[in-house]
Amino acid sequence: MKICVTAKESGIDAQVEERFGRAPYFVFIDEETGDAATVLNTGAGGAGGVGIKSAQIMVDNGAKVVITGQVGGNANSALSAAGIAVYTYRAGGSVKDAVAAYQAGTLQRIL
Amino acid sequence: MQIVIASGKGGTGKSTVAANLAWSRAQEAPVTLVDCDVEEPNLHLFFPGGHTDTPVTRLVPAFDSERCTRCGDCGRFCRFGAIAVLKDRVLFFPEICHSCGGCALVCPNAAITERPISLGRIEERHPLPELRLISGVMNEGEAVGIPVIQAAKEAAAGDAAIILDSSPGTACPVIETVKGSDVCVLVTEATPFGLHDLKLAAEVVSSLGVPACVVINRSCGDEDETEAFCREQGLPVFLRIPFSREIAAVQNRGGLISRDLPDWQAAFAGLYEQVIALAEVQR
Ligand code: SF4
Ligand code: SF4
Numbered sequence: 291m292k293i294c295v296t297a298k299e300s301g302i303d304a305q306v307e308e309r310f311g312r313a314p315y316f317v318f319i320d321e322e323t324g325d326a327a328t329v330l331n332t333g334a335g336g337a338g339g340v341g342i343k344s345a346q347i348m349v350d351n352g353a354k355v356v357i358t359g360q361v362g363g364n365a366n367s368a369l370s371a372a373g374i375a376v377y378t379y380r381a382g383g384s385v386k387d388a389v390a391a392y393q394a395g396t397l398q399r400i401l
Numbered sequence: 402m403q404i405v406i407a408s409g410k411g412g413t414g415k416s417t418v419a420a421n422l423a424w425s426r427a428q429e430a431p432v433t434l435v436d437c438d439v440e441e442p443n444l445h446l447f448f449p450g451g452h453t454d455t456p457v458t459r460l461v462p463a464f465d466s467e468r469c470t471r472c473g474d475c476g477r478f479c480r481f482g483a484i485a486v487l488k489d490r491v492l493f494f495p496e497i498c499h500s501c502g503g504c505a506l507v508c509p510n511a512a513i514t515e516r517p518i519s520l521g522r523i524e525e526r527h528p529l530p531e532l533r534l535i536s537g538v539m540n541e542g543e544a545v546g547i548p549v550i551q552a553a554k555e556a557a558a559g560d561a562a563i564i565l566d567s568s569p570g571t572a573c574p575v576i577e578t579v580k581g582s583d584v585c586v587l588v589t590e591a592t593p594f595g596l597h598d599l600k601l602a603a604e605v606v607s608s609l610g611v612p613a614c615v616v617i618n619r620s621c622g623d624e625d626e627t628e629a630f631c632r633e634q635g636l637p638v639f640l641r642i643p644f645s646r647e648i649a650a651v652q653n654r655g656g657l658i659s660r661d662l663p664d665w666q667a668a669f670a671g672l673y674e675q676v677i678a679l680a681e682v683q684r
Pocket of ligand 1: 483499502505
C-alpha cells in the first residue's frame with residue numbers, strides 16, 4: 291500500500307509539513323517495497339483550490355493513506371470521495387518518523 | 402451621468418449620502434440609485450416597499466458520466482483546482498470555479514456542458530415616481546460578488562442619472578463599481594482614521610481617472626488635517642454634515658435628513674449640482 295507524507299523537503303529524512311494543500315513536497319512511500327518517491331507540489335503557491343489539486347496528486351499517485359497536519363474542507367471532500375485515509379502527525383519529526391508512528395498504530399485518523 | 406459614492410472604510414455614512422442625494426434629486430428629475438455593496442446591501446432600508454427580483458447566474462460545468470472516460474484533462478486544465486478526477490467519477494467544487502469555461506473546451510469526449518447556477522439577484526424598487534432603486538444582492542457563501550455588481554450596473558445602464566453606492570474599502574468590488582463613472586463622491590469623517598482611509602480611497606479613484614470630491618460626515622468643525630489633504634490633492638469639499646443630535650436622531654431611526662429636516666433637501670440638491678459641475682469641468 292502507498293502512503294503519502296507531506297514534507298518540507300524531498301526524501302524520507304525531510305521534516306513533515308503540517309499543511310496539506312500548501313505542502314511544498316509529497317513523499318510517497320510504498321509499504322511493501324520500502325521505495326520512496328518525492329513529488330513537487332507545483333500548486334503549493336496557488337491562490338485557491340490548492341487542497342483539491344493536492345488531493346488529485348494523491349489520487350494520481352495511488353496513495354491510500356495520507357499523513358499530514360491538517361486538511362481543509364474541500365480537500366477533505368475530495369480525499370474522502372477517493373477513499374483515501376488521512377492521519378494527523380504533529381510531533382515535528384521527519385517523514386520516516388511519521389511513517390514509523392503510523393505503522394506502530396499511534397497516529398490519530400482524522401478522515 | 403454616473404456618480405459613484407465611495408469611502409475608505411465602512412461606517413462613514415456613505416449609504417446615507419447616497420440615499421439623501423438620490424432622494425433630493427428625485428424631487429426634481431428621474432434618478433437611479435444602485436446599491437453595489439452586494440455583500441451587505443442596505444439602501445433599501447431607507448426606502449421600504451415591495452420589489453421585483455431578477456436572478457444573477459453564472460455558468461459552471463456539468464459532467465456527463467456516460468461520456469466521461471476519467472481522462473483527467475479537465476482537472477489538469479483548471480488552474481483553480483475546482484475539479485478532481487477520481488477513478489470512478491469527477492468531483493466538482495462550484496464555489497472555487499471561476500466560470501472560465503475552459504474545462505468544457507479541453508474535454509476530449511464532449512462530456513462537459515455548461516449549466517447556470519445562482520450567484521445572487523437584482524432587486525428593483527420604485528420608492529418615488531422619479532426614483533428607481535436597484536440593489537445587487539449576492540448569495541451568502543458566494544466568494545466573488547463582481548458579476549452581481551456588473552449585473553446591477555447593467556440594469557441601470559442607459560438611465561440619465563445614476564448614483565452608485567460602492568462597498569466600503571478599496572478592494573476589487575470598489576474598483577469594479579468606480580470603473581466607468583464620471584465622478585466620485587468620497588465620504589469621510591474628520592478623524593485621523595478617517596483621513597487615512599480617505600487617502601487610500603482617493604488614490605484608487607484617481608488611479609482610475611475619475612474626478613473626485615469630498616463630503617465630510619459627522620463634522621465637528623475641527624478638520625484642519627482633512628482640509629489640508631483635500632487642498633493638496635485638489636479635492637473640493639462640497640458638503641459638511643455636522644455632528645448634531647437632531648441629525649443623529651433622524652439617522653438612527655433610518656430616516657433621511659433631506660426629507661425629514663428642513664434645509665437638507667436643498668443642501669443635497671446643491672451637492673448634486675456641484676458634483677455634476679465637477680464632472681463636466683473635468684471632461
Ligand atoms: S469553468 Fe474554468 S474554473 Fe470552472 S471548473 Fe472549468 S476550468 Fe475550472
Ligand atoms: S476531460 Fe472530459 S472525459 Fe476527461 S475527465 Fe474531464 S470530463 Fe471526463
